[in-house]
Amino acid sequence: MRYLTGSFKNLDSIVRLLAIIFPILLINIKIFGNLILLILTLIGIYKIISEKINPLTNKDLRLFTFLTLGYFFIMAMSLILNVGFDEELRHLFRKLHFLLAPLVAVALYKNSALNISHLISSIKFALILCSIVIFTQLFVFKEQYNSGMFNSNILGDLLVIYLFLSLIRIFKESPKELIFTFFTFFAGIIALLLTGSRGSILTFGVLLLIFLFTSFRKFFLLTKRRKSAIIFLLLLAMVLGNSIPYLKDTYSKTISNIATWETDHAHLSSSGLRLQIWNASIEAHKNAPWYGYGYRLANKEVANYSNNHKREIANFTHLHNEYLTHLLSAGFIGLAALFIILFVPLSIFLMKRKKESINLYAIAGIFLCLSYFFFGFTHIAFGEEHINAFFIFMLAFLLPNIELHSQNSETESEF
Numbered sequence: 468m469r470y471l472t473g474s475f476k477n478l479d480s481i482v483r484l485l486a487i488i489f490p491i492l493l494i495n496i497k498i499f500g501n502l503i504l505l506i507l508t509l510i511g512i513y514k515i516i517s518e519k520i521n522p523l524t525n526k527d528l529r530l531f532t533f534l535t536l537g538y539f540f541i542m543a544m545s546l547i548l549n550v551g552f553d554e555e556l557r558h559l560f561r562k563l564h565f566l567l568a569p570l571v572a573v574a575l576y577k578n579s580a581l582n583i584s585h586l587i588s589s590i591k592f593a594l595i596l597c598s599i600v601i602f603t604q605l606f607v608f609k610e611q612y613n614s615g616m617f618n619s620n621i622l623g624d625l626l627v628i629y630l631f632l633s634l635i636r637i638f639k640e641s642p643k644e645l646i647f648t649f650f651t652f653f654a655g656i657i658a659l660l661l662t663g664s665r666g667s668i669l670t671f672g673v674l675l676l677i678f679l680f681t682s683f684r685k686f687f688l689l690t691k692r693r694k695s696a697i698i699f700l701l702l703l704a705m706v707l708g709n710s711i712p713y714l715k716d717t718y719s720k721t722i723s724n725i726a727t728w729e730t731d732h733a734h735l736s737s738s739g740l741r742l743q744i745w746n747a748s749i750e751a752h753k754n755a756p757w758y759g760y761g762y763r764l765a766n767k768e769v770a771n772y773s774n775n776h777k778r779e780i781a782n783f784t785h786l787h788n789e790y791l792t793h794l795l796s797a798g799f800i801g802l803a804a805l806f807i808i809l810f811v812p813l814s815i816f817l818m819k820r821k822k823e824s825i826n827l828y829a830i831a832g833i834f835l836c837l838s839y840f841f842f843g844f845t846h847i848a849f850g851e852e853h854i855n856a857f858f859i860f861m862l863a864f865l866l867p868n869i870e871l872h873s874q875n876s877e878t879e880s881e882f
Contacts, residue, residue, distance in 0.1 A: 482510060482574055483581040489860060490586065491593040493853060494625050495600060497616045500856050504564070504571060511570030520576065522569035527870040528576060530815075531863060534808050535568035541804040542762045545797035549761035558763040564855040572863035577871065583827045584636070586864070591633050591651040597626065598654040601661050613661040620846050621853055623667025626659045628838040628857065631674055635830045638685050649696075653703070665721060666845030673841055674834065733775045741787045741845075744780055747773035748791045757798045765795035785850050789843030792850065805849065809836050812866055825872045832865040 485503050493500030514520055522528040542562050546555055575581070597615060604610045614622040630652060637648055659671060721738050728739035750772040751765075760768045763784050770781035786792045793801040816832035819825055839858060842848040849855055 478510065478514075479578045479580040482507070482578050483585065486575065486578075486581050486860075486864070487585055487589045490589045490629070490857075491596065493857060494593050494597050494622070494629065495615065497853075501852060504567070504856055504860060507574040508567045508570040511573035514573050514576070515570070520573050522573055525576075527867045528569065528572050530811075530870065531572050531866045532569040534811060535565045535859070535862075538562075538804045538808045539565040541797055541800055545759050545801055546761045546764070548756075548758045549764060555761065555764065561763070561850065561852065562855070564852070564859045568859045568863055571859060572867055575864050576867055581864075583831060583865075583868075586861075587633060587636055587827075587831075590629050591648065594626070594629055594633060594651045594655040594658070597622075597629075598658040601658045605661060612663070613658075614664075617853065618851075619662040619664045620666060621851055623659055623662040623664030624670070624838075624842050624846055624848075624854060625857060626655055626662070627667050627671045627674065627842075628835060630655045630659070630671065631678060631834040631838065632831055634678065635827055635834070638682070645696075666842070669845070670838065670841040674837060677837065678834075735776060735779070740776060740779060743773055743776055744769065744783070744786050745788060745791060747780065748786050748788075748795055752795060755795060755798065757800075759794070759796045759798040759801055762796045765792065769795060785847045787845060787847075789846070789848040789850070792847070805843075809840055812836055812862060813840075815866070815869060819869050825869055828865050828868050828872075831861070832869065835861050835865065 485507060489500060489503045492503065515522075520528070522532040539559075539562055542565075543556075543559055546558065550556075600615045601613045604613045604615070612619055617625075633648060633652055633655070637645060640648060656671075659667060724734075724736035724738035725742065727734050727736065728742050732739075732743060747769045748765075751760075751769045755768070759765065765786065766783045767781045769786065770777040773780055786795060789805065790802060793805045797804070812832060813836035816829045816836065820829035820833065822829075835858065839848045839854075842854075847854065849858070
């Protein structure tokens with residue numbers, strides 16, 4: 468709460484307040500996260516006028532601006548080339564975050580009242596609140612699906628990136644902070660498992676291996692007490708995960724569904740349907756125009772290349788794989804735009820991670836980009852408004868800060 472003290476003294480403190488509550492509201496209450504981004508957009512317009520900040524020419528904002536605007540206009544052209552200027556252009560509202568992203572970046576730019584530690588604390592608090600909501604659904608209301616106000620895959624993906632962002636300071640935290648971090652982390656893990664989102668849980672496992680591998684050397688620099696605590700908590704997490712019975716059932720069911728689909732494509736199951744979509748997408752791409760079939764229009768075309776479940780495939784708005792979705796929607800240019808907006812920032816974060824002054828910003832950016840990269844294999848990494856909102860907000864905060872502060876210190880830090 469002390470971060471919020473004096474939050475209305477000036478514009479920077481107002482922006483700090485909005486930034487701190489954004490992760491909390493985004494993952495717990497629909498609409499409010501996007502409402503905060505709208506307010507930040509208006510503040511960005513005000514700063515452009517009053518402070519003469521041009522995101523197209525400012526050296527710290529320029530890269531972020533070209534990445535987001537370029538991505539938006541490529542997806543817009545995929546629609547225009549296919550249907551012209553008709554009502555199908557309404558689908559671009561799903562990508563509006565990328566068009567307005569430079570304004571959000573301007574609002575957050577050079578805010579001395581806001582730093583990465585504020586956001587990490589906010590993310591931890593958001594994990595606690597989200598866990599309480601999910602536990603209440605499970606134990607009080609006895610609901611079958613436990614994902615708050617969201618689709619389980621959407622909440623699962625947000626929980627994964629929140630969990631890893633909550634960990635980025637653990638090697639610099641005091642004992643009390645470390646206890647709180649582990650409490651929120653494992654509350655978040657249980658909440659993630661209870662969502663039942665297979666793709667999110669798989670992504671969590673992959674990112675955990677990456678986190679452990681990259682933190683290997685730092686582990687041996689810890690005291691014996693901290694080493695013992697970390698080992699104990701990892702073992703506890705494995706026990707907790709193994710104690711949730713439907714996880715084993717879900718895994719077994721998935722393997723069974725895949726085996727059944729291989730012998731009988733007409734059999735309808737969630738896993739089999741995804742395999743059918745991916746198979747049909749590959750066939751559909753052979754005859755697709757170089758600019759794709761248009762954003763959110765690809766499924767109807769892909770359905771024509773499937774011998775089974777045409778109606779189900781056509782009714783989806785994505786292909787359950789972000790890379791196929793972009794390839795079929797906007798061709799190789801659309802797929803390239805997706806890789807660029809993920810890997811150009813990732814490469815910068817990797818290069819800058821050893822500078823002490825921006826080490827936390829870089830590590831946060833690395834896990835942000837990696838999370839969305841792995842989400843894309845099974846989910847809609849850039850096709851849902853809340854997922855889009857978090858990516859744009861975090862990248863608008865992290866990338867300009869990296870550019871702004873990278874020249875201020877040459878001190879090296881181990882990742």
